[in-house]
Amino acid sequence: MFIADLPYAKTLRDHLVRTVRFAIEEDLGSGDITAQLIPEDEQSTARVITREEGILCGREWFEEVFRQIDPTLELNWLKQDGDKILPNDALVEIKGNTRAILTAERTGLNFLQTLSGTATLANRYATAVDGKDIIILDTRKTIPCLRLAQKYATHVGGCQNHRLGLYDMFLIKENHIAGCGGIENAVKRAKEIAPDKRIEVEVETIEQLQEALNLPVDVIMLDNFDGQRTTEAVKLNANKIKLESSGNMDLDKIGEVISDHPDFVSVGKLTKHVTALDLSLRLVN
Structure with a gap:
């Protein structure tokens, strides 16, 4: 999986840079004073x-960090995004x-471990x-400034993207x-x-479901429906409109609705309950 495979690749690449x-500006400030302990030309x-099992994701962010710090650095990847x-x-x-x-070490690792953690969690779902x-599906419950990066990571992990933002589709919720009355x-x-x-x-x-079924909509989101109500909703829908189960979905709750076969399950935890993968950089010579 590469950024170029996604329909929003151009926008994502711009966001990445x-x-x-x-x-880097946040970390580097006026300069890395500790690195000055090392001879300048060494x-x-x-x-x-990696210290733990997971799904690798974030190569291009890692590469971009090292490129912006010093474009002469050479990177040789032994694993690809999406690899276990x-x-x-x-x-x-x-x-x-x-x-x-x-x-470049810490900033590069921050991106790589966070996006690998996102992809790893997505893969479990x-x-x-x-x-x-x-x-x-993922959601908009993402780390600020990492929206498209995490959307990419959930895709690498085997899930799909919901809307990217407030601009690409309507999601009409309770408020x-x-x-609107x-x-x-x-x-x-x-x-x-x-x-x-x-x-x-x-x-x-x-x-509300019965009302929505008579309107020209593409998807109906079942908010916090338990297994019993999801079964009822699927029967009422009779494959007329795509149904999406949502609302505090975790692996246990997905197990409750999975047999009822909604078309989609959206999971905010994919991007907001992420644990970074434990990665380490070491000088070897």
């Missing part, structure tokens, strides 16, 4: 290893100026529905419904504003 630049080889990695696996070797390697006709009014207004955009409506009751 700007995000890395900011992260050359080294460093290796990044095991404890003590070597991921990448870096050759070049020792000071530059050490200055994707594996949970393997063989089922259900797609796990929008209240503000009802589901029907909200959908009608959406059709007037952008008739070419997809429309998803959140429902909290079976009664």
Whole structure:
């Protein structure tokens, strides 16, 4: 899996460069005073290893950090994004100026370990529905400034992307419904504003579901429906409109609704409950 494989690749690449630049500025400040302990022209080889099992993700962010610090550094990747990695696996070797390697180390690892953690968690959810006709979706509950990066990581982990932001589809939730005076009014207004955009409506009751089923929407989100109500919703829908289960979804709760076969399950935890993978960089000579 590479960034170029995604429909938003150009935007993601632009975000990547700007995000890395900011992260380096945040860390480097007026200069790396500790790296000055090393002779200015010293050359080294460093290796990044993983301390735990997971899915590798974030190569291009890592590379961009080292490129912005010192474009003469050479990186040789031993693993690809999407690869399963095991404890003590070597991921990448870096050759070049020792000071530059050490200055880039933490910022590069921060991106690599966070995105690998995201991909690893996403892979657990994707594996949970393997063989089922259900797609796990991410959400907008992402780390600030890492929206598209985490969207990429969930894709690498085997899940799919929901909307990227507030601009690419309508997601009409309870507050929008209240503000518009009802589901029907909200959908009608959406059709007037952008008739070419997809429309998803959140429902909290079976009664709201019945109303939404009679409207021109693309997806209905079942908010916090338990297994029993999900079964009822699937029967009422009769494959008319795509259904998405949502609301504090974890692996246990997905198990409750999986047999009822909603089309999608959206999981905020994919990007907001992420534990970074334990990675380490060491000079080897």
